[in-house]
Amino acid sequence: xxASFRQMCNRRNGENKTVRFKDVFSIIGPAxxxxxxxxxxxxxxxxxxxRHLFGECPSHAEILMFGSFAATYxxxxxxxxxxxxxxxxETDDPGLPDAFAHADTAGMETIIRPGTGLYPHPNTxxxxxxxxxxxxTLNMLGTSIGGGNxxxxxxxxxxxxxxxxxxxxxxxxxxxxxxxxxxxxxxVDNRIxxxxxxxxxxxxxxxAMMVLECDGKMNPAVVQQIEVIPEVQEVTLLSL
Amino acid sequence: xxxxxxxxLAELAETRNLRLGQLMLEEQCHESGxxxxxxxxxxxxxYGIMKSAVHQGLHTDTTSKSGLTGGDARKLMAYRADGQSLxxxxxxxxxxxxxxxxxxxxxxxxxxTPTAGSCGIIPGVFISSQERFGWTDEQMVYGLFASGAIGYxxxxxxxISGAEGGCQAEVGSAIGMAAGALVxxxxxxxxxxxxxxxxxxxxxxxxxCDPVAGLVExxxxxxxxxxxxxxxxxxxxxxxxxxxxxxxxxxxxVMLEVGSAMPESLRETAGGGLAQTxxxxxxxxxxxxx
Numbered sequence: 001x002x003a004s005f006r007q008m009c010n011r012r013n014g015e016n017k018t019v020r021f022k023d024v025f026s027i028i029g030p031a032x033x034x035x036x037x038x039x040x041x042x043x044x045x046x047x048x049x050x051r052h053l054f055g056e057c058p059s060h061a062e063i064l065m066f067g068s069f070a071a072t073y074x075x076x077x078x079x080x081x082x083x084x085x086x087x088x089x090e091t092d093d094p095g096l097p098d099a100f101a102h103a104d105t106a107g108m109e110t111i112i113r114p115g116t117g118l119y120p121h122p123n124t125x126x127x128x129x130x131x132x133x134x135x136x137t138l139n140m141l142g143t144s145i146g147g148g149n150x151x152x153x154x155x156x157x158x159x160x161x162x163x164x165x166x167x168x169x170x171x172x173x174x175x176x177x178x179x180x181x182x183x184x185x186x187x188v189d190n191r192i193x194x195x196x197x198x199x200x201x202x203x204x205x206x207x208a209m210m211v212l213e214c215d216g217k218m219n220p221a222v223v224q225q226i227e228v229i230p231e232v233q234e235v236t237l238l239s240l
Numbered sequence: 241x242x243x244x245x246x247x248x249l250a251e252l253a254e255t256r257n258l259r260l261g262q263l264m265l266e267e268q269c270h271e272s273g274x275x276x277x278x279x280x281x282x283x284x285x286x287y288g289i290m291k292s293a294v295h296q297g298l299h300t301d302t303t304s305k306s307g308l309t310g311g312d313a314r315k316l317m318a319y320r321a322d323g324q325s326l327x328x329x330x331x332x333x334x335x336x337x338x339x340x341x342x343x344x345x346x347x348x349x350x351x352x353t354p355t356a357g358s359c360g361i362i363p364g365v366f367i368s369s370q371e372r373f374g375w376t377d378e379q380m381v382y383g384l385f386a387s388g389a390i391g392y393x394x395x396x397x398x399x400i401s402g403a404e405g406g407c408q409a410e411v412g413s414a415i416g417m418a419a420g421a422l423v424x425x426x427x428x429x430x431x432x433x434x435x436x437x438x439x440x441x442x443x444x445x446x447x448x449c450d451p452v453a454g455l456v457e458x459x460x461x462x463x464x465x466x467x468x469x470x471x472x473x474x475x476x477x478x479x480x481x482x483x484x485x486x487x488x489x490x491x492x493x494v495m496l497e498v499g500s501a502m503p504e505s506l507r508e509t510a511g512g513g514l515a516q517t518x519x520x521x522x523x524x525x526x527x528x529x530x
Contacts, residue, residue, distance in 0.1 A: 027387075034356050072510055073454075076456065147400050
């Protein structure tokens with residue numbers, strides 16, 4: 001039976017809160033190098049998500065710390081962990097404590113400094129990446145919400161949400177009627193379920209982006225099918 | 241997951257005639273779409289990493305990069321060797337909890353339970369109790385699922401990060417998770433497990449997050465040691481039939497209320513508490529000049 005909206009509103013307190021932590025391994029886990037799950041492991045995951053969204057090792061990374069991150073990043077190794085993540089290291093990579101040395105070897109220049117202005121969570125970082133040719137950039141705002149879990153809340157100026165826990169499609173497209181329907185129809189045809197979806201646009205009929213967190217393994221062929229949709233400019237499959 | 245509150249968790253386990261750990265394994269399989277063996281094996285691997293961390297903490301140098309902490313677990317092990325420790329066997333749980341937390345502070349490999357700042361408590365009480373009672377690894381892994389079920393409710397009803405809710409959210413949650421899981425492994429009812437959670441959480445309400453120099457060392461490490469003892473105490477109380485008169489779900493709501501009212505200086509910013517004592521400030525200054 002489908003409950004009416006009014007019935008939903010009458011439910012007990014607690015059922016109306018968002019489920020920020022989805023499963024047992026977001027509570028027990030991750031396996032990680034210390035010392036802090038939010039300031040080290042979560043930070044590494046944010047860095048690694050940025051790396052995978054960018055798709056290559058950046059030559060230049062600017063890392064802006066906010067809130068508790070800004071106050072304590074040196075003691076927690078937050079900067080080291082983010083740099084490790086940018087080098088595609090996992091949270092329990094034994095090389096993580098030496099990430100800055102590895103960055104030198106990889107030719108990645110890093111700037112770490114406190115950010116200014118408003119921020120959405122006590123543990124927030126803004127990451128700006130540039131490639132060697134200087135023709136590709138990524139700007140991403142990530143939050144570390146506890147126990148190593150993260151929420152990316154902004155990508156290149158679009159307000160979106162992704163947790164990097166699921167295979168996730170990040171699609172840059174034009175804001176036209178029916179684009180979402182065409183994409184989701186393709187997912188239906190491939191029997192892929194969407195767990196969370198967010199969409200934002202710069203302006204009406206302008207540039208837009210959608211993020212789809214999906215269940216199960218994603219066949220890379222799906223990405224190719226989405227890429228050929230005329231209104232779609234770019235598709236990234238994030239699968240950490 | 242088919243539960244949002246501790247009450248629902250206990251009722252669901254009783255209805256399905258399952259231990260909390262068994263129920264959480266089933267729920268996890270449903271959530272992730274993976275089969276039982278794969279999910280169980282991942283948790284078994286985590287338990288192995290916990291054991292390695294205890295071993296590492298007791299047998300290697302755990303001096304942290306700052307040089308402020310390390311070696312206290314070994315001190316306690318040496319002290320308790322003659323059997324005269326005031327705590328008796330419980331001092332082993334405390335030693336193991338310190339060992340894992342010291343490994344964490346020295347950038348060793350641990351499992352966040354639920355966080356790294358509170359990573360000593362569950363391994364501390366689990367591994368020491370397993371040695372004492374001769375429980376199998378399988379029982380312990382089910383216990384980890386039970387602790388995960390409890391943590392899942394706390395995390396989604398309140399918080400588990402010091403930056404959001406203070407130390408009560410990290411060490412407090414870990415103690416509640418450990419206590420409830422111990423009751424589950426020891427054969428208590430799901431309802432007794434939930435009482436253990438409420439009893440434990442009441443003892444850490446209001447605990448601030450005030451790490452000296454922003455490091456997960458002072459006071460985090462000793463709080464893990466004390467946390468192990470509290471978890472054993474809460475489990476014993478619940479197994480004896482002591483109840484949390486304020487229902488555990490209401491205690492979790494108090495944690496949310498207290499944490500939300502906590503000033504930012506006491507939520508993992510090193511802006512207050514022990515971090516801003518004359519000695520805390522001196523340590524911070526000295527490290528900056530190092």
